[in-house]
Amino acid sequence: MTLRISIIGFGAVGQGVAEVLMRTNHPVRVVAIADSRGAVVDSCGVDLADALQRKRDAGTVATTDMTAIDIIEGVDHEIMVETTPTEMATGGIGLIHIKKAFEKKRHVVTSNKGPLVAKYSELCRIARENDLHFRFEATVGGAMPIINLSEEILAGNRVLAIEGVLNGTCNYILTRMDDEGVSYEQALGEAQELGIVEADPTADVEGIDTVAKIVILANSVFGMDVGYEDVDVTGITKITPEAFKLAKEGGYTIRLIGEIQDGTLKVAPKMVPRNHPLNIGGTFNIASIQTELAGRITIGGIGAGSIETASAILSDILWIKRVLGD
Amino acid sequence: MTLRISIIGFGAVGQGVAEVLMRTNHPVRVVAIADSRGAVVDSCGVDLADALQRKRDAGTVATTDMTAIDIIEGVDHEIMVETTPTEMATGGIGLIHIKKAFEKKRHVVTSNKGPLVAKYSELCRIARENDLHFRFEATVGGAMPIINLSEEILAGNRVLAIEGVLNGTCNYILTRMDDEGVSYEQALGEAQELGIVEADPTADVEGIDTVAKIVILANSVFGMDVGYEDVDVTGITKITPEAFKLAKEGGYTIRLIGEIQDGTLKVAPKMVPRNHPLNIGGTFNIASIQTELAGRITIGGIGAGSIETASAILSDILWIKRVLGD
Numbered sequence: 001m002t003l004r005i006s007i008i009g010f011g012a013v014g015q016g017v018a019e020v021l022m023r024t025n026h027p028v029r030v031v032a033i034a035d036s037r038g039a040v041v042d043s044c045g046v047d048l049a050d051a052l053q054r055k056r057d058a059g060t061v062a063t064t065d066m067t068a069i070d071i072i073e074g075v076d077h078e079i080m081v082e083t084t085p086t087e088m089a090t091g092g093i094g095l096i097h098i099k100k101a102f103e104k105k106r107h108v109v110t111s112n113k114g115p116l117v118a119k120y121s122e123l124c125r126i127a128r129e130n131d132l133h134f135r136f137e138a139t140v141g142g143a144m145p146i147i148n149l150s151e152e153i154l155a156g157n158r159v160l161a162i163e164g165v166l167n168g169t170c171n172y173i174l175t176r177m178d179d180e181g182v183s184y185e186q187a188l189g190e191a192q193e194l195g196i197v198e199a200d201p202t203a204d205v206e207g208i209d210t211v212a213k214i215v216i217l218a219n220s221v222f223g224m225d226v227g228y229e230d231v232d233v234t235g236i237t238k239i240t241p242e243a244f245k246l247a248k249e250g251g252y253t254i255r256l257i258g259e260i261q262d263g264t265l266k267v268a269p270k271m272v273p274r275n276h277p278l279n280i281g282g283t284f285n286i287a288s289i290q291t292e293l294a295g296r297i298t299i300g301g302i303g304a305g306s307i308e309t310a311s312a313i314l315s316d317i318l319w320i321k322r323v324l325g326d
Numbered sequence: 327m328t329l330r331i332s333i334i335g336f337g338a339v340g341q342g343v344a345e346v347l348m349r350t351n352h353p354v355r356v357v358a359i360a361d362s363r364g365a366v367v368d369s370c371g372v373d374l375a376d377a378l379q380r381k382r383d384a385g386t387v388a389t390t391d392m393t394a395i396d397i398i399e400g401v402d403h404e405i406m407v408e409t410t411p412t413e414m415a416t417g418g419i420g421l422i423h424i425k426k427a428f429e430k431k432r433h434v435v436t437s438n439k440g441p442l443v444a445k446y447s448e449l450c451r452i453a454r455e456n457d458l459h460f461r462f463e464a465t466v467g468g469a470m471p472i473i474n475l476s477e478e479i480l481a482g483n484r485v486l487a488i489e490g491v492l493n494g495t496c497n498y499i500l501t502r503m504d505d506e507g508v509s510y511e512q513a514l515g516e517a518q519e520l521g522i523v524e525a526d527p528t529a530d531v532e533g534i535d536t537v538a539k540i541v542i543l544a545n546s547v548f549g550m551d552v553g554y555e556d557v558d559v560t561g562i563t564k565i566t567p568e569a570f571k572l573a574k575e576g577g578y579t580i581r582l583i584g585e586i587q588d589g590t591l592k593v594a595p596k597m598v599p600r601n602h603p604l605n606i607g608g609t610f611n612i613a614s615i616q617t618e619l620a621g622r623i624t625i626g627g628i629g630a631g632s633i634e635t636a637s638a639i640l641s642d643i644l645w646i647k648r649v650l651g652d
Contacts, residue, residue, distance in 0.1 A: 143623065277612070280603060284603070284622075291637070293469075298626035299626075300622075308620050318482045
């Protein structure tokens, strides 16, 4: 059977999902796409090339003024793919979309951290009660498949701790400071010129984005029930070239590390030995997973990018397809 | 339903499987264990603590003189776990065990590289024709879940190339040469003192073990049909301290890399940039998987050790259990 999906939110990641589906040949049919200004609906399959072109030309995918909620409520489909912008404190519009999808008995795949940080346990309970799948690999580390790895591949193998480099922007800045001896401000400026940093870099450099990922990992992999306020956080804005010099002399570098250990959640700059797996350069993400039987497993991948993030969404869609036995 | 398994081969890995099953609480019952001198059989479940103790005291697990073949043929069970020593050229006794298990309609989980290097496509064909599962995560990189990651997590995402540090012994030797400036012979001597190297280190240091892993990855992940002779191999025995010195000056280190790229299979020492993911220290294994959509994914883990390897076997057993819907 061809699985029918909606794409709710058509920014970089939503467009990436459309592109990835065009490039590959999976029996997945997009029956609706919504952005903030309207939607396009076709039960026989939205023309994805057209939709992408319209978005580029007109700034919206819309051919009707139906809203995301109209789509989720009124268009038949099995999986809602939620890729609207993140709103961390309340879960924002994404949370409303996900709850509505569950109410209409649709499975959910999302790249949106906000709803998971704000209401993880409630969303999982609703999904479970309705026998629906809720998948969110793309929320942590883009293409790095850490959640599915922890849950499936390491099945039977208790996860004891996770520590990771989970924000590509911070890692780029720290790599430059390390390699070139430049100041934080200079490295940030470079990253801004390269377009690696958001207009307002606060969420990245103050560690907020990493906190969100740690909260999602704590809830999903460790079965905890924690929120944003449970994480002790220090950003990278106060790291000096002198700190790097000292670290280097001792054979170390400095990385922004998010960690979950003994029930404690923390995000802070940390000294990392030079040939340690967490000493990764550039915008790559990497995590080290301490397991009971297998010892330490590391997993790394590109932490951002629309195609890379969309590929994580696709793997979740195909997982649901497999489990449904289609 | 409790799944019944046999353990054929009761060396370090087979004993690791017994220990891992004792430590965890999975509904998996060991109904027989065989080593080269005999077997123990109990359809209600072999007492694993007793079996391990007997092996330590008497050098064999045997309480009867039944052979491995007798067990595979005559004792009812769903999964045969094959952990006998590897014989690369012909597949050896392991190949005979696996074929016999398929003939008796048993699923197979193995850590034994030999049968896969010698007869991969034939074994997969027999398994497929009989609707049986054949899993071998433990053959490549011990606890590093590279095969299952490539096949499942990255589903929908074509793998373009793999390169990896796949032999912990070589990596230990090269790490010591790099860190301490010692000669190959000195580093090998150290590794022998630490018990990291086999009495005859040839299979490790000449790259033969890495070749076997590359062949298994090429066949399983890339769907190729290749054997030992299709890999171009150079070992680490001729690397000098001077080569490391030069590499270091250029910001590189030297690692033994196995790679599959554009249909070509190669194992050879290679220059690796200092903060590249493949620059890993000690006996760790790591692989870099180039994918079509997700870009580069890296996966690392402890490359050897009885418990770590057994944990990969356990993950395969639990995968079969899940797929069978037990």
